[in-house]
Amino acid sequence: MEPQPSILMRTASAWNRFWYPPSTGLSLAVARIVVVGSTLLFFTLPMRPQLKFIAENEQFVQPRLFVTLVAQVIPEQVIRTPEFITGAYISYWIAGVLTLVGLFTRPAAAAFGLTSLFLVAHKGSYGEWHHPQTLITIFFLLLPLADSGRRLSLDAWRHNRRQRWKGFLGPSTLTPDTVWTLRLMQWMIALAYASAAFWKMSVGGLDWLNGYTLQTYLFQAAVQKDATIALWLSGQFALCVVLSYLTILFEGGFVTGMLWRRVIPLWLAIGASFHLGLYFGRNGSHTFFSWVVLYLVFVDFDRVAAFFSGSTADGDQ
Amino acid sequence: MTRPGRLATNAVIVLCLGLQLAGFGGNVAFPFVPYDMYRKAIPPGPIAISRTRLWGTTLAGERVRFRRPESLGIPSKGFRRKFIEPIAAGSEAVARELANLANRDRDDPIIRIEVRTKRTELVDGNIEEAPPQVLTFEVPVT
Numbered sequence: 001m002e003p004q005p006s007i008l009m010r011t012a013s014a015w016n017r018f019w020y021p022p023s024t025g026l027s028l029a030v031a032r033i034v035v036v037g038s039t040l041l042f043f044t045l046p047m048r049p050q051l052k053f054i055a056e057n058e059q060f061v062q063p064r065l066f067v068t069l070v071a072q073v074i075p076e077q078v079i080r081t082p083e084f085i086t087g088a089y090i091s092y093w094i095a096g097v098l099t100l101v102g103l104f105t106r107p108a109a110a111a112f113g114l115t116s117l118f119l120v121a122h123k124g125s126y127g128e129w130h131h132p133q134t135l136i137t138i139f140f141l142l143l144p145l146a147d148s149g150r151r152l153s154l155d156a157w158r159h160n161r162r163q164r165w166k167g168f169l170g171p172s173t174l175t176p177d178t179v180w181t182l183r184l185m186q187w188m189i190a191l192a193y194a195s196a197a198f199w200k201m202s203v204g205g206l207d208w209l210n211g212y213t214l215q216t217y218l219f220q221a222a223v224q225k226d227a228t229i230a231l232w233l234s235g236q237f238a239l240c241v242v243l244s245y246l247t248i249l250f251e252g253g254f255v256t257g258m259l260w261r262r263v264i265p266l267w268l269a270i271g272a273s274f275h276l277g278l279y280f281g282r283n284g285s286h287t288f289f290s291w292v293v294l295y296l297v298f299v300d301f302d303r304v305a306a307f308f309s310g311s312t313a314d315g316d317q
Numbered sequence: 318m319t320r321p322g323r324l325a326t327n328a329v330i331v332l333c334l335g336l337q338l339a340g341f342g343g344n345v346a347f348p349f350v351p352y353d354m355y356r357k358a359i360p361p362g363p364i365a366i367s368r369t370r371l372w373g374t375t376l377a378g379e380r381v382r383f384r385r386p387e388s389l390g391i392p393s394k395g396f397r398r399k400f401i402e403p404i405a406a407g408s409e410a411v412a413r414e415l416a417n418l419a420n421r422d423r424d425d426p427i428i429r430i431e432v433r434t435k436r437t438e439l440v441d442g443n444i445e446e447a448p449p450q451v452l453t454f455e456v457p458v459t
Contacts, residue, residue, distance in 0.1 A: 019330060020323075049387040056390025056418070064347040121347055127392035134348035138333070145329060177318045177326075184330055191337040195352040198341050204358030215439070216359040220366050223437050223444070234364070235442025 019183055022174035025150035027182055027301040029102070029170070032148040035139055036100045036112070038293050040093070043136065045119055047089050053126040054080045064121035085122070091115050099143065102153020110144035117141060132290035135192060139185050139294065146181040185297040190255040193271075197251035209248065211241035229280050250274055268295055365438040369405050373419060373427035376458065381419075381427070389418055404432045405452070412454035430454045 005013070059076070060067065071079060078084055092115035098108035117140070120133045149155040151170030160167030200208045207213065215234045222231035233239065250270050257264040275291050318326065336349035343351055371383040383389075386396030403411040412430040420426040435449040 015327075019327075049385075049390070052388060052390035053392075054390075061392065061395070066347065117348065124347055126390075127395055128387055129347075131350065131352060131354065134350050137348045142329075142333075145326065180326060180330065184333055187334060188337055191334070191340075192352050195337075195341050196354070199351060199353035199356040203353070203356040207358035207360065208356075210358065210361060212361045212364065213357075213359040216364050216366075217355055219364050219439050223366055223368060231444065232442070234439055 016176075019180040020176035021179050022176050023179045024172050024302055025147060025170065025175060025178040026152070026305060027297075027299065028146060028148045028178040029150065029152040030299075030301045031139075031182060031296050032102070032105075032109075032143060033100060033152060034296055035136065035293055036096060036143075039116075039136060039140075040096045040100065043133070043290055044092075045123055045133070047085065049128075050085050050119070050123055051082050053123065053128075054082065054085065057126055060125040061127045063125045066117050066121040067125045070118065079122075088115055088118055088122075092119060099148075102149040102155050105149025105153055105155050106144050106147070109140070109148060113137075113140040113142075113144060131192075135185075135188060135294055136290055138188055139297070142181045142184060146178050147175070148178070148181070150175070150178065182297040185294065187258060189291075189294060189297070190258050193251040193254040197248050200248060200251075209241070209244045211237050211244060214240040214244045214247070227280075247274075264298055268298055271295065363438060365436060367434060367436050369401050369432060369434045371401060371404065371415070372431040372433070373416065374429040374431065375423070375425040376428050377425045379425065383415070383419070401432075404430065404454070405434055407452060409454050413456050416456040426458050428456050428458055430456060 059080075063071070067079070074084075091111060095108045095111035095115060098104055099112045116137050120129060120137050123129060152168065153170065154168070156170030157165075157167040160170070204213065215237060218230045218234035218240070221227055222234055233243075250267070254267045254271065257267040272292055272295065333349075336346055339345040340349045340351045373381045373383065375381065383396075383400075386393050386400075389396075391399065400411060400415050404415065412432075416427045416430055430453070432452045433449045436447045438445045438447075
């Protein structure tokens with residue numbers, strides 16, 4: 001009779017099965033291309049306001065941790081110059097394009113992650129930052145830690161030139177070292193939603209569900225952004241009560257998808273509708289796009305590719 | 318992945334999860350932040366908001382709205398506290414300070430600041446607006 005593995009061994013085994021399942025790296029490569037590409041095209045912070053913040057403030061208003069760390073190495077007087085900020089932007093763009101096409105992917109992704117964090121944190125050090133920027137920045141910081149250039153990259157093509165353009169697709173052999181990045185981002189998103197529910201319940205309490213709260217927030221959006229859907233919704237008291245409960249249910253319940261993965265598609269569908277509603281309700285907002293672009297980390301592209309090619313899925317996300 | 322590499326990866330996973338969870342308690346380490354927007358509950362009662370907008374009139378007669386305070390180098394929250402509220406309360410000195418700040422980058426200087434405060438109320442699903450309160454401040458061109 002074989003000895004039973006200890007609880008510690010079983011926990012370690014479950015941990016490894018969850019974080020390090022085999023995959024070809026296709027999902028991470030697609031996430032790299034779409035998230036980096038859409039950020040470069042649509043979500044990059046403009047440089048001009050950063051230069052104005054430097055010009056109009058004698059010091060940081062509320063320095064963020066990363067800026068404080070950088071200031072330990074580079075004097076604040078140097079950081080707060082147009083030349084330094086312009087240099088950071090040039091580095092950001094060069095590193096971003098290299099990460100997008102997958103050339104020297106790991107060092108490029110490291111430079112892109114650090115410059116992204118610096119630019120968001122620098123603006124945040126003057127008190128101006130928005131939530132969607134933070135999750136995307138975390139994704140960029142994780143990218144260099146896994147081999148996101150293994151597939152769909154110029155690096156892959158360089159290593160497989162004999163296969164001509166097919167070399168760009170990279171090897172379809174399995175590796176356990178790419179999915180953990182995507183799983184960690186899934187947890188980051190789930191915990192962000194849980195945090196939103198937690199704050200509403202801890203500050204607003206059950207009164208947050210009274211319908212008047214959502215009516216008022218919608219009315220504010222309607223008036224400030226001339227949003228007709230938000231105006232109509234703000235006049236529907238009963239619907240606002242129902243939507244208040246659904247909001248908390250969605251934000252607090254999303255994390256269950258991480259434990260019972262079969263319900264993830266349901267939460268993603270609700271989440272996409274939720275953000276779509278916010279987008280139209282508030283007459284347009286980048287928030288919708290940046291959240292939904294990040295939903296890509298939940299898609300197993302090995303399975304998608306297998307479905308279209310009619311073969312068995314190799315990966316497991 | 319080598320054993321030390323796997324250990325380092327595990328450490329990154331635990332660190333990120335820990336920081337994101339720590340964000341439930343407040344700001345810990347940017348970009349791991351609390352998602353605390355829209356957290357306040359609003360008690361039952363009339364649903365109304367007061368909206369204040371700042372406009373400038375230039376020497377050439379163009380009307381410009383102060384819409385994106387970050388283009389003046391001021392964060393939006395600070396802009397409300399530093400400019401909108403004092404000007405709406407009638408501070409001519411702050412109105413001039415705002416005009417001078419905006420004029421640093423303008424060839425056509427702002428010579429008049431106007432603040433319009435409008436109370437808007439939701440009544441039976443319709444917007445009802447009270448007549449706006451308007452204050453105007455002349456700014457000497459230097």
